[in-house]
Amino acid sequence: MIVSASYRTDIPAFYGRWFLNRFRAGWAKAVNPYGRQVSTIPLRQGVDGFVFWTRNPGPFLGVLAEIRRAGMPFVLHYTLTGYPRALETSVIEVERSLSLMKELVDTHGPRAVVWRYDPILATSLTPLEWHAENFTRLAARLEGITDEVSVSFATLYRKTERNLAAAARAHRFGWSDPPPEDKRTLLRRLAASGAAHGIRLTLCSQPDLLTAGVEPSxxxxxxRLEDVAKGWGLDRRIAAKVKGNRPGCLCHESRDIGEYDTCPHGCTYCYAVNTRTLAKRRHAEHDPDSEFLLPPPWLEQGDAPPTLL
Structure with missing residues (x-):
């Protein structure tokens, strides 16, 4: 089994102590965000590896070292976009991100990190031409550090549109959803820029936008987890089946241990947060000694010891 930690929130940046506590315990509890069922997810026994999603792995470096000592491979999806503060309120600076990404690769190997330039958001602050130039600058800095960049265009859910509209009023910018052919044109440019620096461009779950030089991610x-293990001198065979979450998704089957509305980074385009105010409040309510990242308020405490699923 592969554990995802987490596409719902930034566990390495904000919840590292909790994850380490649960890793040492060997399990964590998580709530299905749709059916609200509670599951107990193993974090040691039967786990093939971890996939982490983050914008700031700095607070998590020691945790990664402990996971590696346990012989469990991991991959970090590391988001680095370099957007203006009007769009990304409190992410770490680009230079710090670049330094951390290099440190991770130097320590854990070139297959352990995937760069995410995601989502691509078209605004008057970041028009498509800006993305072409910005991406090329970042790709040049990341040559020899990562071999893949995963991208997608922002999906404008109702909450995303609401948050973008509020930010646009506050910071006086406009935003739009470009037509598909404009998106494909940009993707071809990004793919060429990435290839020039040894970085393969893959597209996350938007099969209708696939074009020359772009592969599905x-x-x-x-x-990749097997490759990481091999680089550490370990022999791993992971018998996970492809089980995408939506059309065009080629992900192998995994279990996620995160919670929506818990990441206080303040990215205006985030699909995982209704409002930053809510995310900051829920982050403040977090107990690193809990079985849950954030226990649901309706759940009775004091249950019997868990049975691993």
């Missing part, structure tokens, strides 16, 4: 990638 598998964010949860058992083969």
């Amino acid at each position: 598998a964010c949860i990638d058992a083969r």
Whole structure:
């Protein structure tokens, strides 16, 4: 089994102590965000590896070292976009991100990190031409550090549109959803820029936008985890099946232990947060000694010891 931690929130940046406590315990509890069922998810026994999603792995470096000592491979999806503060309120600076990404690769190997330039958001602050230039600058800095960049265009859910509209009023910018052919044109440019620096461009779950030089991505990638293990001198065979979450998703099957509305980074385009105020409040309510990242308020405490599922 592969554990995802987490596409719902930034566990390495904000919840590292909790994850370490649960890793040492060997399990964590998580709530299905749709059916609200509670599951107990193993974090040691039967786990093939971990996929982490983050914008700031700095607070998590020691945790990664402990996971590696346990002989469990991991991959980090590391988001680095370099957007203006009007769009990304409190992410770490680009230079710090670049330094951390290099440190991770130097320590854990070139297959352990995937760069995410995601989502691509078209605004008057970041028009498509800006993305072409910004991406090329970042790709040049990341040559020899990562071999893949995963991208997608922002999906404008109702909450995303609401948050973008509020930010646009506050910071006086406009935003739009470009037509598909404009998106494909940009993707071809990004793919060429990435290839010039040894970085393969993959597209996350938007099969209608696939174009020359662009491949579909598998964010949860058992083969990459095997490569990481091999680089550490370990022999791993991960028998996970491809089980995408939506059309065009090539991810291998995994279990996620995160919670929506708990990441206080303040990215205006985030699909996982209704409002930053709510996320900050829920982050403040977090107990690193809990079985849950954030226990649901309706759940009775004091249950019997868990049975691993």
